[in-house]
Amino acid sequence: xxxxxxxxxxxxxxxxxxxxxxxxxxxxxRILLQATMQQSINQQLVDGKYFYFDAANSKVQAVYxxxxxxxxxxxxxxxxxxxxxxxxxxxxxxVDFYIARKNESFVVFDTLVDDRAPLHKLMKSGxxxxxx
Amino acid sequence: xPPRSRPVGFGTPRLFCKFQLVLLPAFLLSAALGLSLxxxxxxxxxxxxxxxxxxxxxxxxxxxxxxxxxxxxxxxGQDLLSTLLHDPAILCAEVSSKGATMPILTAPKGLGxxxxxxxxxxxxxxxxDGHKTLHVRFSTHEVEATRQSxxxxxILALVIGLLVSAAASYVSFRMFIANPLGKLLFAIRQSxxxxxxxxxxxxxxxxxxxxxxxxxxxxKNLDEESQHVLQKSRELTAERRKRExxxxxxxxxxxxxxxxxxxxxxxxxxxxxxxxxxMKYDRQDVIGKSAESLEIWVDLERRSQFVEQLKGQxxxxxxxxxxxxxxxxxxxxxxSGEFVELDDGPRLFMVADDVTELRDAEAEKQRNHEAIxxxxxxxxxxxxxxxxxxxxxEAAQESLVQQERLATLGELxxxxxxxxxxxxxxxxxxxxxxxxxxxxxxxGIERSLERAERNIVRCDGIISDLLGYASEPKAELQEILxxxxxxxxxxxxxxxxxxxxVYELAAPGVELLVMPERIRQAVVNIFENAxxxxxxxxxxxxxxxxxxxxxSSKNYKMVFEDSGLGIDADNISNVFEPLFSTKSYxxxxxxATTKKxxxxxxxxxxxxxxxxxxxxxxxxxxxxxxxANAA
Numbered sequence: 001x002x003x004x005x006x007x008x009x010x011x012x013x014x015x016x017x018x019x020x021x022x023x024x025x026x027x028x029x030r031i032l033l034q035a036t037m038q039q040s041i042n043q044q045l046v047d048g049k050y051f052y053f054d055a056a057n058s059k060v061q062a063v064y065x066x067x068x069x070x071x072x073x074x075x076x077x078x079x080x081x082x083x084x085x086x087x088x089x090x091x092x093x094x095v096d097f098y099i100a101r102k103n104e105s106f107v108v109f110d111t112l113v114d115d116r117a118p119l120h121k122l123m124k125s126g127x128x129x130x131x132x
Numbered sequence: 133x134p135p136r137s138r139p140v141g142f143g144t145p146r147l148f149c150k151f152q153l154v155l156l157p158a159f160l161l162s163a164a165l166g167l168s169l170x171x172x173x174x175x176x177x178x179x180x181x182x183x184x185x186x187x188x189x190x191x192x193x194x195x196x197x198x199x200x201x202x203x204x205x206x207x208x209g210q211d212l213l214s215t216l217l218h219d220p221a222i223l224c225a226e227v228s229s230k231g232a233t234m235p236i237l238t239a240p241k242g243l244g245x246x247x248x249x250x251x252x253x254x255x256x257x258x259x260x261d262g263h264k265t266l267h268v269r270f271s272t273h274e275v276e277a278t279r280q281s282x283x284x285x286x287i288l289a290l291v292i293g294l295l296v297s298a299a300a301s302y303v304s305f306r307m308f309i310a311n312p313l314g315k316l317l318f319a320i321r322q323s324x325x326x327x328x329x330x331x332x333x334x335x336x337x338x339x340x341x342x343x344x345x346x347x348x349x350x351x352k353n354l355d356e357e358s359q360h361v362l363q364k365s366r367e368l369t370a371e372r373r374k375r376e377x378x379x380x381x382x383x384x385x386x387x388x389x390x391x392x393x394x395x396x397x398x399x400x401x402x403x404x405x406x407x408x409x410x411m412k413y414d415r416q417d418v419i420g421k422s423a424e425s426l427e428i429w430v431d432l433e434r435r436s437q438f439v440e441q442l443k444g445q446x447x448x449x450x451x452x453x454x455x456x457x458x459x460x461x462x463x464x465x466x467x468s469g470e471f472v473e474l475d476d477g478p479r480l481f482m483v484a485d486d487v488t489e490l491r492d493a494e495a496e497k498q499r500n501h502e503a504i505x506x507x508x509x510x511x512x513x514x515x516x517x518x519x520x521x522x523x524x525x526e527a528a529q530e531s532l533v534q535q536e537r538l539a540t541l542g543e544l545x546x547x548x549x550x551x552x553x554x555x556x557x558x559x560x561x562x563x564x565x566x567x568x569x570x571x572x573x574x575x576g577i578e579r580s581l582e583r584a585e586r587n588i589v590r591c592d593g594i595i596s597d598l599l600g601y602a603s604e605p606k607a608e609l610q611e612i613l614x615x616x617x618x619x620x621x622x623x624x625x626x627x628x629x630x631x632x633x634v635y636e637l638a639a640p641g642v643e644l645l646v647m648p649e650r651i652r653q654a655v656v657n658i659f660e661n662a663x664x665x666x667x668x669x670x671x672x673x674x675x676x677x678x679x680x681x682x683x684s685s686k687n688y689k690m691v692f693e694d695s696g697l698g699i700d701a702d703n704i705s706n707v708f709e710p711l712f713s714t715k716s717y718x719x720x721x722x723x724a725t726t727k728k729x730x731x732x733x734x735x736x737x738x739x740x741x742x743x744x745x746x747x748x749x750x751x752x753x754x755x756x757x758x759x760a761n762a763a
Contacts, residue, residue, distance in 0.1 A: 027179055027272055028254040034187020035194065035256050042195030068188060070180030105257060132176060 025131045037081045037097045040108040052113040063093045072131040148305045167286040174282050178275040189219055194266055198259040213239045223248050226267045245269050312340040329355040393480040398422040410486055412458040430454040442469050464488045549595040560588050597721045614644045614688050621652050625659050631675045639683035654726040658692050658749050665696030687752045699741040
């Protein structure tokens with residue numbers, strides 16, 4: 001009995017430890033972040049296409065918005081929102097939007113297309129966390 | 133092969149209750165914790181989904197509105213704004229212009245967010261200029277509803293899970309623990325009741341099966357060991373019976389009196405034939421009776437000592453005690469006893485060695501030995517007396533012979549000396565006359581006459597010595613002051629001598645009762661001998677004659693030491709013998725006469741000499757003896 005209680009308390013302590021704590025953002029701000037990202041996407045759409053320069057292949061690629069991820073990541077005082085775009089061939093392309101706070105609203109300051117490796121690296125190192 | 137055990141019930145599941153006491157709280161705690169975490173995660177997802185949905189709608193709407201000229205086409209803007217209300221979470225929306233008090237567009241149309249106060253809201257700028265802003269109020273009730281429904285579901289799942297897990301654990305406990313344990317317990321009980329191996333079923337590979345197999349192996353080993361022990365026991369029993377039979381025969385026909393007693397009651401349970409013969413009892417007189425009732429022990433104190441030793445040491449060896457036979461005869465025995473564990477309980481084995489004759493013989497031997505010792509002592513005493521008497525007789529005989537010889541010698545010497553003195557007197561007168569007549573003549577015989585005169589004087593001296601030794605001149609005892617007398621005597625002897633006399637007289641005032649002339653002769657003899665002993669000493673060496681005296685309460689001691697050539701060790705023992713002399717002249721009677729004089733005064737004389745160093749003569753005279761004699 002005592003062992004069980006101790007194990008339970010240790011589990012609770014681990015799950016609520018500071019290592020797992022993340023920046024808390026209100027629902028309104030979440031909505032604003034999502035809306036900011038959508039605004040940014042809409043503003044760049046050309047006949048529904050989202051163009052970007054594929055440096056690896058040295059050519060401009062066109063993708064179409066497909067799916068937004070509801071999860072919001074925090075990176076220092078900034079935020080990262082992830083989306084999936086799709087090519088004509090049906091290939092999914094990851095597009096990550098890096099957003100900064102500007103007064104009472106937000107602004108997209110960088111967009112990484114088909115390049116999620118930096119984000120994964122940051123998540124592994126614990127610098128990027130899920131916003132609660 | 134013994135029968136295998138049957139499965140039985142396990143009775144009250146206390147072990148199961150103990151398991152559940154730990155298992156259920158652990159399950160509840162971990163399940164509640166897990167469900168709580170999942171509920172949080174679900175709520176988070178719901179918030180994320182809500183945010184994403186409203187954000188996407190709002191973003192699209194703002195993008196669309198920014199492309200519209202809302203002043204010109206307000207209806208299109210109104211329609212676009214109204215699409216927001218398709219989202220159930222959005223309560224109302226308004227587009228306002230900077231500086232205006234009333235919104236440009238409202239949804240629901242004409243109402244807007246009037247009356248919506250407590251809900252959450254956000255605003256988005258429309259277009260790049262930021263003059264128009266979209267205000268949206270939304271509700272998170274759907275998230276709370278999701279959370280609530282999940283909680284209810286979780287509780288239900290928890291209760292069902294608890295019941296299912298309790299039932300499953302009970303069934304599995306019965307199946308995997310209780311039943312095998314029950315079978316094992318049944319086998320153990322059966323084995324105990326029947327006192328034979330009973331094996332339990334040991335199918336399976338779990339730990340309990342291993343325990344059961346170990347139990348079966350143990351039972352098998354015990355069975356084998358039991359068979360072995362049984363066989364060994366049979367062999368030992370047979371061996372024991374043989375030994376008991378042998379012991380019984382030895383007991384009965386043994387030459388020593390044996391008895392077996394019950395230590396609890398002290399009664400005889402068995403005695404052998406030797407015991408009956410020695411103690412002169414019949415068997416029926418002894419068996420079942422105690423030594424106390426038969427009055428076997430003569431000395432009850434010795435019996436108590438025997439019992440004490442037996443209790444303290446567990447056995448007693450050769451304990452001497454007197455016992456009484458049936459006829460009243462007293463026997464001396466050496467008793468030995470030891471406790472032995474027999475089938476019918478503990479017994480005391482006692483054996484008695486009759487040493488009565490031996491003790492009598494020893495006493496007789498001791499008496500004979502003492503008689504022999506007495507006789508031997510008496511004989512030795514008689515022998516000692518005989519030896520003493522023999523010595524006394526020999527001494528007396530020797531003394532008589534000596535006295536007789538001396539008397540004869542004295543008588544002869546006195547006669548001869550007397551007879552010689554008369555002719556010598558005539559010769560001396562004649563020579564004196566011849567010397568008178570030769571004076572003044574020229575015949576030249578003076579030297580011859582002088583030599584004749586000296587030899588006559590010498591002969592007269594020899595005769596005086598002989599008479600001095602042999603005769604016992606009458607002399608009066610006189611009291612003298614010893615040191616003064618000795619000094620005066622030796623001073624008279626110094627004249628014309630080349631010897632230096634050293635005096636250390638330490639007994640002034642001591643009086644002696646002596647015959648002075650006789651003592652004077654003794655001292656002069658010692659002095660003359662010393663002077664003669666120092667005559668051959670080289671002229672450059674000192675010629676000392678040391679005289680020292682001392683006195684004790686009983687004696688007066690005179691010591692005379694010279695620095696002469698001394699006497700050879702071989703001759704020292706003879707110096708007091710009459711007629712013994714190492715010189716070419718003299719009679720050899722000087723020291724003999726001296727010793728005689730000293731012994732006449734009841735004193736003693738002792739001489740020590742070292743060749744080349746000198747001679748020391750010590751004389752001791754008693755202070756009172758002669759005085760007592762005189763009295």
